[in-house]
Amino acid sequence: MTISSPITPSQVSFFLGLVPVLIAWLYAEYLEYKKSSLPTKVSASRHSDVNLVEVGMGEGTVREDDRVVLLEGGGLQPASPKARSSSAFSPIFRFLTMDESFLIDNRLTLRAISEFGVLLAYFYICDRTDVFGSSTKSFNRDLFWFLYLLLIIVSAITSFKIHHDKSPFSGKSILYLNRHQTEEWRGWMQVLFLMYHYFAATEIYNAIRIFIAAYVWMTGFGNFSYYYIRKDFSLARFAQMMWRLNFLVLFCCIVLNNSYMLYYICPMHTLFTLMVYGSLGILNKYNEIGSVMAVKLSACFLVVILIWEVPGVFELIWRPFTFLVAYTDPAKPTLPVLHEWHFRSGLDRYIWIVGMIYAYYHPTVGFLWFEYIYKLDKITYNKYHPYTSWIPITVYICLRNISQNVRSYSLTLFASSVPDAQPKLLLSLIPDYPLLNFMLTTAIYITLIICMEQASLPCETETLETD
Ligand SMILES: *[C@@H]1O[C@H](CO)[C@@H](O)[C@H](O)[C@H]1NC(C)=O
């Protein structure tokens, strides 16, 4: 195995950190296994002997005390002497000493960290070593659309079933694009982004641009709706959102020694999410007033014009953040370091505001149409129809409820041996069989996504209720 680029200190620390966690997790699984097999064996062999079973459970009782310590964070005096003594040790110390009850209590956390670490190690092996080969990309229009449409048909069939399963969707959200629908929309586009990169489908470049714009539009739409309705500007929720948007990319940058900007979609959404948060958060107690909102929306436009349209302002504002947003493409080393960020963030600089405007005024438009046009009698309605039919159609398109099955994070399965290089090659697990290779790498990819979805589930509870 040869490693294609020099190993960095952060990579070393990552792998050094991963090993003890892996060991601790495996040990915790072993302890859990031992614990769960013990009492059942006892009770199975001696049905009548209640005492013996209770002895077997004694171990569990002590653990309860420890859990109290853990939950209270040592803040409250725990009841039993055993628990008090263990509260003196910090979690780190208990981890390092492989404290058995601590390991058992935190088994699931250890498992999540281990799984995540192994995934990152897999990324490293694919991208930075020659363990697996690489192959060039090839595009075949017929195959490309065949696969995409096949996927749509398959998920349409599956989602039809799911739709029957969970009916309790009230008509309340009828005028809004609800969270599930935007998530689905995101899913469709992400599949298309991935296929675009996988097959190097350069002929749909402009279409991909539109889809990315649609994605940024949804950042404005979704986040505006959320903050406008929930009014939750708390630091906790904000930090959680920033973490959810960035943690995967952060670790990929560390492990693969890439720039943050290589995953430009992530800083871009982070920036526009911040802008939406800022525009609603500042003076948020006046958000209910229509004119204040109009001023805020205009201010967003002005800020964007100032930063992106006035020459020199972009560089001036972002220079202090060069450490974060600089990027030098090894294929084009002569470009200024801020070029990539300027280009990427500039492409979609307005559309998030349009998303906000849509979120703010669109329910009103749909409602007015329903009240004043739809309810008219047939003859009068027909007079207005040619001028107003776009309204329900637009609303329909927004509300069109396809399934939420396909969701994914856009992260690469694409091999690139140099840090920061744009991925030009494909991971090749089955050399010379491009289609089988596509199937296998996709299957692995989807499995990884499901793992990560589960890992990030606790943060996903913020469904948008629109009432
Ligand atoms: C889909 O639309 C139908 C009617 O247009 C509505 O009754 C249903 O609640 C919607 N489903 C979702 C998931 O929004």
Ligand SMILES: *[C@@H]1O[C@H](CO)[C@@H](O)[C@H](O)[C@H]1NC(C)=O
């Ligand atoms: C806000 O935007 C980000 C980036 O697109 C997205 O991940 C997040 O889900 C959005 N939040 C809401 C509540 O829609």
